[in-house]
Amino acid sequence: xxxxxxxxxxxxxxxxxxxxxxxxxxxxxxxxxxxxxxxxxxxxxxxxxxxxxxxxxxxxxxxxxxxxxxxxxxxxxxxxxxxxxxxxxxxxxxxxxxxxxxxxxxxxxxxxxxxxxxxxxxxxxxxxxxxxxxxxxxxxxxxxxxxxxxxxxxxxxxxxxxxxxxxxxxxxxxxxxxxxxxxxxxxxxxxxxxxxxxxxxxxxxxxxxxxxxxxxxxxxxxxxxxxxxxxxxxxxxxxxxxxxxxxxxxxxxxxxxxxxxxxxxxxxxxxxxxxxxxxxxxxxxxxxxxxxxxxxxxxxxxxxxxxxxxxxxxxxxxxxxxxxxxxxxxxxxxxxxxxxxxxxxxxxxxxxxxxxxxxxxxxxxxxxxxxxxxxxxxxxxxxxxxxxxxxxxxxxxxxxxxxxxxxxxxxxxxxxxxxxxxxxxxxxxxxxxxxx
Amino acid sequence: xxxxxxxxxxxxxxxxxxxxxxxxxxxxxxxxxxxxxxxxxxxxxxxxxxxxxxxxxxxxxxxxxxxxxxxxxxxxxxxxxxxxxxxxxxxxxxxxxxxxxxxxxxxxxxxxxxxxxxxxxxxxxxxxxxxxxxxxxxxxxxxxxxxxxxxxxxxxxxxxxxxxxxxxxxxxxxxxxxxxxxxxxxxxxxxxxxxxxxxxxxxxxxxxxxxxxxxxxxxxxxxxxxxxxxxxxxxxxxxxxxxxxxxxxxxxxxxxxxxxxxxxxxxxx
Numbered sequence: 001x002x003x004x005x006x007x008x009x010x011x012x013x014x015x016x017x018x019x020x021x022x023x024x025x026x027x028x029x030x031x032x033x034x035x036x037x038x039x040x041x042x043x044x045x046x047x048x049x050x051x052x053x054x055x056x057x058x059x060x061x062x063x064x065x066x067x068x069x070x071x072x073x074x075x076x077x078x079x080x081x082x083x084x085x086x087x088x089x090x091x092x093x094x095x096x097x098x099x100x101x102x103x104x105x106x107x108x109x110x111x112x113x114x115x116x117x118x119x120x121x122x123x124x125x126x127x128x129x130x131x132x133x134x135x136x137x138x139x140x141x142x143x144x145x146x147x148x149x150x151x152x153x154x155x156x157x158x159x160x161x162x163x164x165x166x167x168x169x170x171x172x173x174x175x176x177x178x179x180x181x182x183x184x185x186x187x188x189x190x191x192x193x194x195x196x197x198x199x200x201x202x203x204x205x206x207x208x209x210x211x212x213x214x215x216x217x218x219x220x221x222x223x224x225x226x227x228x229x230x231x232x233x234x235x236x237x238x239x240x241x242x243x244x245x246x247x248x249x250x251x252x253x254x255x256x257x258x259x260x261x262x263x264x265x266x267x268x269x270x271x272x273x274x275x276x277x278x279x280x281x282x283x284x285x286x287x288x289x290x291x292x293x294x295x296x297x298x299x300x301x302x303x304x305x306x307x308x309x310x311x312x313x314x315x316x317x318x319x320x321x322x323x324x325x326x327x328x329x330x331x332x333x334x335x336x337x338x339x340x341x342x343x344x345x346x347x348x349x350x351x352x353x354x355x356x357x358x359x360x361x362x363x364x365x366x367x368x369x370x371x372x373x374x375x376x377x378x379x380x381x382x383x384x385x386x387x388x389x390x391x392x393x394x395x396x397x398x399x400x401x402x403x404x405x406x407x408x409x410x411x412x413x414x415x416x417x418x419x420x421x422x423x424x425x426x427x428x429x430x431x432x433x434x435x436x
Numbered sequence: 437x438x439x440x441x442x443x444x445x446x447x448x449x450x451x452x453x454x455x456x457x458x459x460x461x462x463x464x465x466x467x468x469x470x471x472x473x474x475x476x477x478x479x480x481x482x483x484x485x486x487x488x489x490x491x492x493x494x495x496x497x498x499x500x501x502x503x504x505x506x507x508x509x510x511x512x513x514x515x516x517x518x519x520x521x522x523x524x525x526x527x528x529x530x531x532x533x534x535x536x537x538x539x540x541x542x543x544x545x546x547x548x549x550x551x552x553x554x555x556x557x558x559x560x561x562x563x564x565x566x567x568x569x570x571x572x573x574x575x576x577x578x579x580x581x582x583x584x585x586x587x588x589x590x591x592x593x594x595x596x597x598x599x600x601x602x603x604x605x606x607x608x609x610x611x612x613x614x615x616x617x618x619x620x621x622x623x624x625x626x627x628x629x630x631x632x633x634x635x636x637x638x639x640x641x642x643x644x645x646x647x648x649x650x651x652x653x654x655x656x657x658x659x660x661x662x663x664x665x666x667x668x669x670x671x672x673x674x675x676x677x678x679x680x681x682x683x684x685x686x687x688x689x690x691x692x693x694x695x696x697x698x699x700x701x702x703x704x705x
Contacts, residue, residue, distance in 0.1 A: 077647055093554050097644075276665070
């Protein structure tokens with residue numbers, strides 16, 4: 001779920017800007033680096049901040065780590081998701097009050113890495129050897145600063161959830177959908193026969209656009225240059241406009257709107273990440289057996305069939321007094337097949353650690369999804385998620401894109417024109433050059 | 437005719453203000469998933485006990501309530517005392533820089549709290565108060581609004597009474613507690629309601645300060661029910677509903693003073 005921290009962000013940022021002058025807080029410019037230490041030398045107590053099911057996973061796993069490392073104590077605090085970043089921002093800004101390890105969503109990592117250089121420990125030295133073992137898109141997100149500032153935890157591979165009953169009624173074989181052109185044609189047919197639109201989208205938000213752009217292998221920036229009006233970006237937005245023009249998008253406001261519309265069966269499909277299955281089974285158990293999943297339709301026949309939407313990582317703060325133990329815990333938890341599989345099994349946290357994905361757990365058929373082994377489908381997509389460039393300016397870009405996307409989808413503006421306008425506004429605001 | 441119109445407007449107004457509260461009560465008796473149904477449920481469901489048990493299990497709601505109640509009471513009592521004393525001093529003692537001091541107190545009201553967040557956080561961290569109860573109580577004891585309110589309450593208090601108290605040999609503290617304070621009960625009642633509500637609903641500062649789950653206050657704990665891919669709306673609604681009960685109690689207890697406190701200044705010249 002992508003929530004906006006804009007209001008809180010503005011408030012806090014305003015406070016930071018002003019207090020910056022008063023305190024003159026100059027953080028260390030170079031991130032502290034750490035070295036691996038032998039397991040038998042570990043000791044002391046570490047604190048970890050997390051939220052939601054991630055916190056539950058940590059609370060369950062911590063005692064196992066303690067058992068394997070006598071003398072070590074791991075305290076996990078569930079700080080709640082909704083305002084977690086307020087706490088983390090204030091902690092980084094004031095240089096105090098943070099625990100040893102914090103959870104960060106991928107989209108937040110670049111902002112913290114850029115705005116607080118030295119606030120998070122550079123893990124390159126100890127974690128570099130794992131590079132090939134992790135979801136490449138997530139590795140890229142975690143190393144968007146000068147070094148690797150977080151170790152990837154869970155992946156959010158995107159697929160197309162669909163309603164078996166709606167597709168059947170319309171006589172559309174979901175497996176026949178390979179490209180977005182197929183999906184548009186199938187959508188028209190389903191709309192005509194069942195009256196259901198293709199999927200739910202908030203037309204005032206750039207989320208769907210961002211997801212499609214990543215599918216095309218691009219973020220908002222390319223080599224640091226503004227790239228929201230590249231041919232790829234225009235293509236992504238044009239697809240959404242086509243869907244809208246053919247009346248295939250069910251416009252619903254925000255998260256609650258999407259959940260409500262899905263529960264009511266207003267749409268026949270939903271392109272979203274693997275974690276959506278948790279929302280489905282949790283909020284609409286009565287629809288058991290009605291959903292299935294196919295890979296995301298591609299833009300070109302041989303193109304990427306997935307994207308990413310969400311996912312987190314663990315970072316070690318430089319306020320820690322126990323770096324070695326903190327790293328040992330993070331490494332044991334994330335770069336470890338057993339613990340990653342265990343967290344998939346119990347908390348449905350989809351491993352970004354590739355060796356874990358070969359576990360038979362992923363092949364288990366799921367009753368809710370009509371006995372389909374959806375986790376195998378997602379697991380096969382994880383390593384194919386296109387890595388994109390994330391930056392600390394992304395939140396600002398999203399604000400500008402909101403206007404561009406809604407003017408195209410709601411007022412029928414031309415995608416290229418709208419994105420050109422957005423690009424020049426972003427270039428001015430971020431003082432970055434245009435890629436095109 | 438006119439009467440009907442008044443009734444109509446009043447009824448519409450009442451419905452508009454009661455419906456959200458009614459929905460809060462109804463939602464707290466349903467399973468979270470049921471709330472997304474359409475049309476949403478209008479009548480109370482059967483899940484109240486299950487929701488209470490769940491709230492207790494997920495965020496230890498009883499412990500959270502106890503923490504909130506006692507921290508709010510301690511804060512309110514101390515803060516009301518500080519406000520009354522400062523207000524009295526600024527109203528009744530003549531000393532150099534009194535006007536300036538009052539100006540400074542008022543000026544602090546005009547600084548947005550967001551600006552103070554980081555410096556205040558650093559202060560708390562450097563005295564080692566992060567994750568302690570005193571961190572959510574002490575920094576706001578000198579509440580500028582309260583000081584100003586009490587100063588206004590004391591300013592019309594007749595000096596002759598103070599002088600006669602002094603002539604009878606009463607000390608400053610005795611005069612304050614025995615003569616002055618009982619006379620401003622209405623304003624004090626209003627202040628108690630305001631400060632209690634402020635502390636009860638305080639969110640961002642307790643959120644930043646408290647790190648251990650066993651110290652959370654109600655707003656901070658309820659915040660935990662908003663997850664990444666699921667929001668426990670029935671838990672949120674139930675928690676919010678239960679959290680209004682102590683406020684209602686405080687309001688009933690101090691209501692008489694509160695109303696006369698608000699009107700107290702209305703007819704004074």
